[in-house]
Amino acid sequence: MFIRMAAAFATAAMVAWPATCKETVRISGWGGSEVAIVNGLLTNVLADKLSTAGISVTYEPVDGDFSQFILNGLSAGTAPDLFYTDIFWARSIFSAGQAMPINSDVSDFSPNLIEAFTYKGTLLSLPKDFNTLAVHFNKDIFDDAGVAYPSDDDTWATLEQKLVAVHKALPEVDGLCIVPEYARFGAFALATGWQPFDVDGKTVFDDDFRRAFEFYTGLVKSGAAIMAADVGQSWSGGCLASERAAIAIEGAWILGVLRDSAPNLNFGTVRMPRDPISGKRGNIVFTVGWTVNAGSRVAKAAQMVAELLTSEEAQQWVLEQGLALPSRKGLVDNVWLNGDQPEQKSSRVVFDGLSDDHVMPYFFGDIGGSWMQPINAAINSVMLGETDVNSALAAAQARVDQLHAK
Numbered sequence: 001m002f003i004r005m006a007a008a009f010a011t012a013a014m015v016a017w018p019a020t021c022k023e024t025v026r027i028s029g030w031g032g033s034e035v036a037i038v039n040g041l042l043t044n045v046l047a048d049k050l051s052t053a054g055i056s057v058t059y060e061p062v063d064g065d066f067s068q069f070i071l072n073g074l075s076a077g078t079a080p081d082l083f084y085t086d087i088f089w090a091r092s093i094f095s096a097g098q099a100m101p102i103n104s105d106v107s108d109f110s111p112n113l114i115e116a117f118t119y120k121g122t123l124l125s126l127p128k129d130f131n132t133l134a135v136h137f138n139k140d141i142f143d144d145a146g147v148a149y150p151s152d153d154d155t156w157a158t159l160e161q162k163l164v165a166v167h168k169a170l171p172e173v174d175g176l177c178i179v180p181e182y183a184r185f186g187a188f189a190l191a192t193g194w195q196p197f198d199v200d201g202k203t204v205f206d207d208d209f210r211r212a213f214e215f216y217t218g219l220v221k222s223g224a225a226i227m228a229a230d231v232g233q234s235w236s237g238g239c240l241a242s243e244r245a246a247i248a249i250e251g252a253w254i255l256g257v258l259r260d261s262a263p264n265l266n267f268g269t270v271r272m273p274r275d276p277i278s279g280k281r282g283n284i285v286f287t288v289g290w291t292v293n294a295g296s297r298v299a300k301a302a303q304m305v306a307e308l309l310t311s312e313e314a315q316q317w318v319l320e321q322g323l324a325l326p327s328r329k330g331l332v333d334n335v336w337l338n339g340d341q342p343e344q345k346s347s348r349v350v351f352d353g354l355s356d357d358h359v360m361p362y363f364f365g366d367i368g369g370s371w372m373q374p375i376n377a378a379i380n381s382v383m384l385g386e387t388d389v390n391s392a393l394a395a396a397q398a399r400v401d402q403l404h405a406k
Contacts, residue, residue, distance in 0.1 A: 022054035023301040026080040028070070031063035033256060037318055038309075045317045046308045055301050074098045074293070081296040082305055085125050087116050087287045087363045094119035095366070100292035100299050102126055104307050108330045112354055116361040117289045125289025126310045127327035129318070131251030132283045132353030133187050135159070135273070136237075136258075136346065139266045141246045145169035149268060150247060155276040156188065156215050163224035166246045175246050177228035177239030178219055180380035182372040183284065183362065184236070184249050188212040190282030190358040191275040197365065203400045205393050211277065214389055217382040227383055241265065251286060252325060252350040255343050269346035271353065280357035287327070287361065325351050367403050374399035 029038055038059055042050070050057060060080060062069050067089045073079030074093065085093060093099050102123045106114050113127035137150050145166040150159055163175025178184075186196075192208035205213075219225035228234060231244055237254040239245035241262040248254060249272075258265055272281045290306040292299050308314060315326035320336045325347060331337065337348050353359070364371035374396035381387045387395075 023298045024056045024058060025082060025298055025302045025305050026058045026060060027082040027302075027305060028060045028062055028080040029084040030066050031061040035061045037321075037324065040321065041309060041314050041317065045314050049308055050305070053301075053304060055305060057305060074295070077295065079293050079295070081293050081298055081302040083291055083293065084128065085117075085289050085291040087285075087289070087361050088369065089363075090117065090125065090289070090291075091119070091363060091366065091368065093291065094124050098294050099124040100294045100296070100303065102292070102303065102306075104303065108312070108328045109310075110327055110329045110354060112285060112359060112361070113287055113289075113327050116285065116287055116363070125291040126306045128288045128290055128310060129315075129324035129327055130285055130287040130354065131253060131325065132285055132350050132356070132359070133184065133249055133251055133272055134269050134346070134349045134353055135247050135249055135271070136240060136254055136267055136269045137247040138240060138243060139268055141166060141170065141173055141243065145173075145246075150270050150273075152271045154270070154273040156273050157276050159273045160215075160219065160222060160224045163219075163246060164222055167223050173246055174226040174231070174239070174244065175223075176219065176225040176249065177231060177233050177236045177245045178216075178225040178383070179228050179235060180376055180383055182375045182379075185212070185216045185375070185379060186284050186360070187249075187272055187282045188216050188275070190284070190360055191272070191278060191280050192282070193278050193280065193358060196360065196371075201365075202404055203371070205397050205400075208278075210389070210393060212275070213378070213382075213393065217379055217389070220383055240267070252347050255346055259343070267342055267346075269342075269349045271349055272356065278357075282358045283353045283356040283360075285354060285359055285361045319347075370403060371400065374403075 042057055070079055070083055109127055113130055114123060117123060117125040117127060135150050142149050146169060147162050147165045150162060166173060166175050189209050189212040192212050194208040196203060198204055220227060228236060228239060233239050236248035237250045237257055240248035241257055272283055274281050290309060292302045292306060296302050312328055312330060315328050315331055316334060318324050319326050319331060319334055336344060378392035378396040382389055382392045
């Protein structure tokens with residue numbers, strides 16, 4: 001759900017009309033695979049409840065730049081009554097007062113996700129679903145190389161050793177396709193105990209951060225990884241699907257790709273490796289919520305639709321289709337989530353990532369996404385051999401200090 005490649009808005013719309021409609025709620029979310037999820041919920045799961053409530057729903061999926069679509073619509077007064085909000089850009093809507101406070105009972109939702117969508121003490125979105133990072137691996141490659149599979153017991157060091165061993169045994173295969181971005185590296189930095197923002201709200205690239213940085217950027221030099229761009233890929237999932245790499249560090253969104261482009265891949269999934277010094281795991285939560293437009297004329301009905309779309313009944317249906325992970329903690333014991341199929345096991349691992357030792361949502365306060373740019377630039381420059389760690393981190397610190405000063 002985090003990869004949006006299409007360039008145009010979708011024009012498809014789905015309408016569910018009850019017999020006697022009192023109010024119509026316009027809802028919007030991403031296109032692609034999300035269309036099947038929302039259509040399925042509205043037609044197969046929630047139709048009777050919506051009809052009883054006298055609510056009709058007009059569904060407007062959008063491909064392309066969804067955040068820009070929503071922000072433009074909110075400014076113009078044309079935004080839908082209820083829409084997806086990615087935690088990555090949620091703050092821009094929350095701080096502008098464009099989200100209606102949520103007054104629903106959220107006691108069954110994961111506290112991490114509720115906290116992620118709470119702004120200045122007020123919950124402003126209902127968590128729809130989430131993802132965390134995990135290690136997905138090709139069992140056949142490890143078997144052919146005669147190397148033990150990655151495991152939940154791995155540290156950074158033991159996983160790196162396995163990846164180096166795979167590449168030595170099978171030179172045409174790399175251990176990991178690495179991408180120079182915080183969206184993956186951040187999990188390692190967090191594992192050390194490093195915090196993106198200290199008690200004064202500042203970002204400091206301290207010794208813990210440096211240790212993770214040296215490990216991550218050193219994976220290419222040690223022979224454990226290759227930069228994804230060097231093999232014509234933009235993400236590690238593409239390398240795993242094409243069997244160019246032995247592992248990929250991704251969320252459960254990789255499962256749909258593997259199902260479609262590598263249906264016979266013999267894969268497994270384990271949790272993120274531990275920092276060998278702290279003994280802890282780090283992880284990043286990618287999540288989306290349903291937000292009621294503060295300017296909606298049918299806000300009460302829109303909130304009811306949001307509650308139905310995130311109800312236990314709805315989330316269980318979505319989970320059992322293998323489409324997304326539920327934001328309700330009560331579904332952790334769901335039969336599907338505890339099944340033996342590779343996709344079920346993988347989803348369980350990603351679900352468990354929510355309770356890793358050091359977990360942070362994928363957002364960066366008032367600075368927003370520009371906060372990551374100095375880190376990404378530092379990782380990239382070191383991996384390309386353009387500069388050393390000391391110079392790269394000094395430049396990153398100077399740039400992030402400028403961002404804080406604005």
